[in-house]
Amino acid sequence: APQLVWFRQDLRTADHPALIAAAEQGPVVGLYVLDDETPGRWKIGGAQRWWLHHSLDALAQELDKLGSTLILRRGRSSKVVRDVAKELGAGGVHAIRQYEPWWREAECEHGDFVILHDGDVLHEPSAICSGSKKPFKIFGPFYRALETHFPPPEPLPAPKLTKPSKLPKSDKLADLDLLPTKPDWSTGFTDWTPGTQGAAKQLRHFVDHASDYAAHRDLPAEDATSRLSPHLHHGELSPRQVWHALGRKGGEKFHRELAWRDFSRSMTLADPLIGKESQRPLGLTTRHGKAADSDFTAWTRGRTGYPLVDAGMRQLWESGWMHNRARLVTASFLCKHLLIDWWRGADWFWDCLVDADYANNSQNWQWVAGTGFDSQPFYRIMAPLTQSEKFDAADYIRRWVPELAHLSDADIHDPWGRGAAPPDYPEPLIGHKEARERALEAFRKRAS
Numbered sequence: 001a002p003q004l005v006w007f008r009q010d011l012r013t014a015d016h017p018a019l020i021a022a023a024e025q026g027p028v029v030g031l032y033v034l035d036d037e038t039p040g041r042w043k044i045g046g047a048q049r050w051w052l053h054h055s056l057d058a059l060a061q062e063l064d065k066l067g068s069t070l071i072l073r074r075g076r077s078s079k080v081v082r083d084v085a086k087e088l089g090a091g092g093v094h095a096i097r098q099y100e101p102w103w104r105e106a107e108c109e110h111g112d113f114v115i116l117h118d119g120d121v122l123h124e125p126s127a128i129c130s131g132s133k134k135p136f137k138i139f140g141p142f143y144r145a146l147e148t149h150f151p152p153p154e155p156l157p158a159p160k161l162t163k164p165s166k167l168p169k170s171d172k173l174a175d176l177d178l179l180p181t182k183p184d185w186s187t188g189f190t191d192w193t194p195g196t197q198g199a200a201k202q203l204r205h206f207v208d209h210a211s212d213y214a215a216h217r218d219l220p221a222e223d224a225t226s227r228l229s230p231h232l233h234h235g236e237l238s239p240r241q242v243w244h245a246l247g248r249k250g251g252e253k254f255h256r257e258l259a260w261r262d263f264s265r266s267m268t269l270a271d272p273l274i275g276k277e278s279q280r281p282l283g284l285t286t287r288h289g290k291a292a293d294s295d296f297t298a299w300t301r302g303r304t305g306y307p308l309v310d311a312g313m314r315q316l317w318e319s320g321w322m323h324n325r326a327r328l329v330t331a332s333f334l335c336k337h338l339l340i341d342w343w344r345g346a347d348w349f350w351d352c353l354v355d356a357d358y359a360n361n362s363q364n365w366q367w368v369a370g371t372g373f374d375s376q377p378f379y380r381i382m383a384p385l386t387q388s389e390k391f392d393a394a395d396y397i398r399r400w401v402p403e404l405a406h407l408s409d410a411d412i413h414d415p416w417g418r419g420a421a422p423p424d425y426p427e428p429l430i431g432h433k434e435a436r437e438r439a440l441e442a443f444r445k446r447a448s
């Protein structure tokens with residue numbers, strides 16, 4: 001009987017255990033359901049829709065070439081998957097297991113109807129447990145346990161497929177209305193090529209210079225990190241494919257970063273509400289009201305008066321991505337300098353990142369805010385001006401904050417402090433010392 005493969009964040013055909021299992025049992029049809037209902041407030045964000053459009057286009061072509069086809073639908077997936085399976089007379093429905101709470105609920109609702117396969121992680125996180133069979137809440141021990149499963153299994157090639165003669169109806173890709181209409185995003189993001197071919201090209205590029213990874217990964221001006229996050233989020237590459245393509249080239253440092261992705265998934269299993277509730281509430285009074293809203297807007301627009309923060313926020317808006325060092329600094333600035341709730345920042349990232357990922361975004365925001373199980377303490381406050389110098393951000397700032405491009409290396413990190421700020425560059429929303437004292441005072445006075 002024909003088999004249905006329900007694609008979600010696994011938009012590839014190689015190293016896809018669900019597709020392989022389906023192909024072993026009969027002709028195959030792929031299905032993608034654009035479901036804006038099941039995820040609730042975490043429906044796919046603006047920037048990511050642009051990515052998804054192109055990635056689905058690429059997946060459809062790939063399935064065609066292999067001898068199958070991709071059906072597109074929209075609606076609540078728990079219903080649509082059943083409807084399409086019925087129309088097809090499917091003998092089985094296969095999918096790759098996902099870890100977002102809404103997908104887990106949908107998987108539970110489907111019960112045995114959907115056969116789940118592992119394929120989104122280096123190793124199934126629920127199998128990485130402490131001696132007392134509890135999930136690890138700290139990264140170090142998690143990594144040591146995960147490492148015992150290295151190397152992960154070799155990636156599998158894409159299977160040959162056939163398709164049934166009678167196919168369920170499909171929407172057209174354009175009917176999904178995924179391309180953004182916001183003026184700034186309407187042409188998409190030129191830095192990226194969504195789809196498995198773009199992913200493979202980016203992976204090859206990274207493999208060639210991965211030996212610099214450990215030494216340069218923290219420098220936002222350099223192209224030293226893999227930039228694979230949107231490809232990994234959409235599953236255009238599996239983490240196992242990345243692991244094996246790299247071998248030892250990125251060193252342990254790179255394995256550890258990939259492992260953070262698995263760890264975030266493990267945390268999401270342990271705490272599905274990780275995206276909206278602080279795991280360790282700090283009991284701080286955060287800022288609300290007009291002044292806080294205006295600071296928040298300045299932060300989103302990259303107009304805080306702190307060059308590294310502004311460069312990061314403008315990179316995010318213009319390219320759909322931000323370097324990890326800048327993510328740390330901008331997020332810390334929002335939570336500690338501006339004393340604004342972390343989830344407002346996480347929501348903004350959700351809408352603007354092409355790699356927006358429930359587990360990674362939530363876990364990292366909580367880490368920075370000091371509210372996560374495994375996080376830096378709140379009173380450790382990053383100094384954005386010092387960070388900018390320490391991580392050599394001058395050229396990064398020049399690229400993303402053009403009104404500062406003419407400043408010297410000495411002036412560019414702190415143009416106001418050096419008396420070198422051009423008139424069109426905003427004054428700092430708050431001085432670093434004052435912000436630090438305000439945050440520490442709020443921490444000292446906290447309710448609990």
Ligand code: FAD
Binds near residue numbers: 225
């Ligand atoms: P590389 O350094 O080349 O790392 C390789 C891969 O490992 C990444 O593609 C990613 O899949 C994984 N990885 C690396 N660092 C982390 C990390 N700290 N946590 C989890 N996985 C990691 N990453 C996302 O994929 N989606 C998000 O929505 C996201 N939001 C973030 C929000 C904040 C506030 C912070 C501080 C970090 C966030 N990250 C997020 C993690 C990290 O910044 C990005 O994964 C990384 O910058 C992507 O660039 P890269 O692919 O070049 O990374």
